[in-house]
Amino acid sequence: MTATAGSAPLCELRDVSHEFVLPNRTPLRVLEGVSIAVHANEVVALLGPSGCGKSTILRILAGLVRPTSGQVRYHGAPLEALNPGVAFVFQSFALFPWMTVARNLEVVLEAAGLPRAQVRERAERAIRMVGLAGFEEAYPRELSGGMKQRVGMARAFSLETELLLMDEPFSQVDALTAQSLREEVLDIWKDKEKFPSSILLVSHDIGEVAYMADRIVVLDANPGRVRTVVRNTLPRPRDVRSREIAQLVDRLRDIITGTYLPDEAAGVVQPEAPPYEPLPDASVSEIVGLLEHLSVHDGREDVFRIAVEIGQEFGRIIAVVRAAELLDLVDTPKRIVELTHEGRRFVDASPSERQAIWRERLLTLRLYRELADILARAADHRIDRDYVLEYIVLRMPSENYERVFDTLVGWGRFGNLFAYDEDGQVLSAQ
Numbered sequence: 001m002t003a004t005a006g007s008a009p010l011c012e013l014r015d016v017s018h019e020f021v022l023p024n025r026t027p028l029r030v031l032e033g034v035s036i037a038v039h040a041n042e043v044v045a046l047l048g049p050s051g052c053g054k055s056t057i058l059r060i061l062a063g064l065v066r067p068t069s070g071q072v073r074y075h076g077a078p079l080e081a082l083n084p085g086v087a088f089v090f091q092s093f094a095l096f097p098w099m100t101v102a103r104n105l106e107v108v109l110e111a112a113g114l115p116r117a118q119v120r121e122r123a124e125r126a127i128r129m130v131g132l133a134g135f136e137e138a139y140p141r142e143l144s145g146g147m148k149q150r151v152g153m154a155r156a157f158s159l160e161t162e163l164l165l166m167d168e169p170f171s172q173v174d175a176l177t178a179q180s181l182r183e184e185v186l187d188i189w190k191d192k193e194k195f196p197s198s199i200l201l202v203s204h205d206i207g208e209v210a211y212m213a214d215r216i217v218v219l220d221a222n223p224g225r226v227r228t229v230v231r232n233t234l235p236r237p238r239d240v241r242s243r244e245i246a247q248l249v250d251r252l253r254d255i256i257t258g259t260y261l262p263d264e265a266a267g268v269v270q271p272e273a274p275p276y277e278p279l280p281d282a283s284v285s286e287i288v289g290l291l292e293h294l295s296v297h298d299g300r301e302d303v304f305r306i307a308v309e310i311g312q313e314f315g316r317i318i319a320v321v322r323a324a325e326l327l328d329l330v331d332t333p334k335r336i337v338e339l340t341h342e343g344r345r346f347v348d349a350s351p352s353e354r355q356a357i358w359r360e361r362l363l364t365l366r367l368y369r370e371l372a373d374i375l376a377r378a379a380d381h382r383i384d385r386d387y388v389l390e391y392i393v394l395r396m397p398s399e400n401y402e403r404v405f406d407t408l409v410g411w412g413r414f415g416n417l418f419a420y421d422e423d424g425q426v427l428s429a430q
Contacts, residue, residue: 008076009037010085010163010198011061016070017223018056028400030056031067032223038163043189043199045213047206047252049315053224054202058165061200062086083163087156087196091168093148095140101127102136105155112159126158129188146177153181157188157195164189164196168203171313179240182212190236204313206256206304210248211240218255222278222399228255253304256314257335276395277365279407282323284358284414290320291329291339295347300338327361359415367395367408368417375418375429385425 016034019027031053038044038061046054059065060072063082072079095104105123114122127133130150140148149169156164166185170178189199203209209216216230230252234244293310294301307317321337324330329343339347346357362368371388375381385405392401392408409420409427416430 009039009073010075011079011083011200012037012071012073013057013060013067014071014073016057016060016067016072018053018060018065018067018069029223031060032225034070034224034226036217036226038198038200040162040197042214043186043201043212045201045203045209045216046219047203047209047216047256048219048224048227049204049221049318052219052221054219055167056224058088058167058200058202061163062088062165085162086165087159087161087163089149089152089156089164089166089169091171093140093145093152093172095148095151097140100137100139101132101143101151101154104140104151105158108155109158122158122160123154126154129157130154130184144177145173146181149173149181150184153185160195162195162197164199166199166201169201170208171204178208182208186212186236204315206249206252206314207240207245210245210252211238216252218252230255253335256318257303257332276367277326278396278399279365279367279404279411280319280323280326281403281407282320283407284410286320287324287327287329288354290317290324290337291343291347294330294337294339294343299344300336302335303332303337304335306337326365327358328364329361355414355416358411359417362411362415362417367392368412371408371412371427372417372429375427378429381429382426385427388427 013034013036016031017029018031019029021027034053034057036044036046036057046057048054056065060067061083063072063079063086074083074085096107099107102123105126106119109119109122124136127136130153132147132150132154135143135147140151143151149172152169170181173181185199189196199212201209201212210232213232216232218227218230219225220227230248232248234248238245289310290306293306303317303321304314306321307314310317321330321332324337324343325332327342328340329346330337331340332338342357342361346354349357363372371383371391374383388408389401389405392399392404396404412418412427413420418427418429420427
């Protein structure tokens with residue numbers, strides 16, 4: 001079931017950009033020029049890595065966040081306050097632990113101003129709808145993860161809104177439970193005598209969006225932008241194991257790897273590198289784990305197979321791959337991640353040799369070279385954390401400076417480039 005051609009959207013963003021103001025009053029841009037519309041009778045998915053603003057988009061559409069610029073519209077009119085036509089299902093269940101299943105629903109309906117009789121009726125109906133009849137008096141601590149998420153879904157359904165916003169709703173449950181919940185949500189959505197009319201889903205799971213969505217919005221990160229929109233015309237009901245779903249998953253994978261791990265075209269002059277290389281949000285242990293995983297797979301592996309075998313969502317794995325690539329420890333031809341000469345040298349080295357190689361790789365990055373030089377010239381070879389934070393802000397104004405600092409310190413410590421005193425908040429040369 002898809003939106004009617006030419007129909008006006010239920011909700012939409014028009015050229016929306018958004019900035020959060022960091023504690024030092026520096027703006028951090030998380031969205032740039034995003035235009036997305038959700039029509040009646042469709043399921044739309046937002047797909048992209050961590051940091052691309054997916055959850056922020058949901059909150060803007062719900063009226064919880066007012067964007068820095070652009071328009072937010074509900075049924076064609078500007079949205080000036082909370083959106084009355086949406087309900088949320090959260091990743092973390094977000095239940096009141098001291099309330100029973102029934103009360104977790106009723107308190108939301110009471111806050112909506114419904115009369116007591118209607119509160120009870122809607123709560124009972126929603127509980128039956130998600131298969132929790134008999135558990136009305138149970139507390140969240142007595143429920144499994146899947147049952148807790150059913151309570152969250154029932155709470156959203158009980159509000160009988162037009163648009164259901166789902167922020168990675170199945171990521172906290174096991175695979176079998178997740179697929180069961182997906183099927184239940186779609187069964188409820190297909191019944192047009194009930195609510196919601198449409199669903200906007202945030203996900204990192206490519207198979208999930210291929211199974212559920214009519215349109216898949218692929219986002220770039222830092223800041224979040226719409227890269228492309230993929231229309232899914234496969235008829236419902238869909239078989240998650242079908243060849244057609246597998247082909248769509250492969251197509252989405254190719255789009256994602258081309259977006260986040262671009263392969264340099266032969267003979268094409270690449271643009272000059274930025275003056276300071278942003279540090280991907282990846283720990284040393286994650287990067288080393290990736291290199292060792294590749295080593296036992298003959299030095300190369302498909303990026304999505306890595307995600308499955310390691311048990312991490314693809315957005316996280318891509319951040320780790322980008323970090324390793326920044327240090328020239330891996331290369332990424334298309335969907336393949338493979339060890340470079342330096343990467344093979346690293347995995348074959350002793351622990352002390354690994355630290356030396358890591359230090360070498362860090363000093364190929366301008367930020368590390370300059371900070372190492374500043375430490376060498378400082379009278380006591382020490383600099384304050386605040387100095388480094390300001391240094392990062394001035395050179396990477398669009399980055400989250402505190403996250404960059406944490407990554408900077410973690411990588412620098414492993415390479416014995418500098419030490420960091422947590423109590424005194426001081427970096428010192430090794």
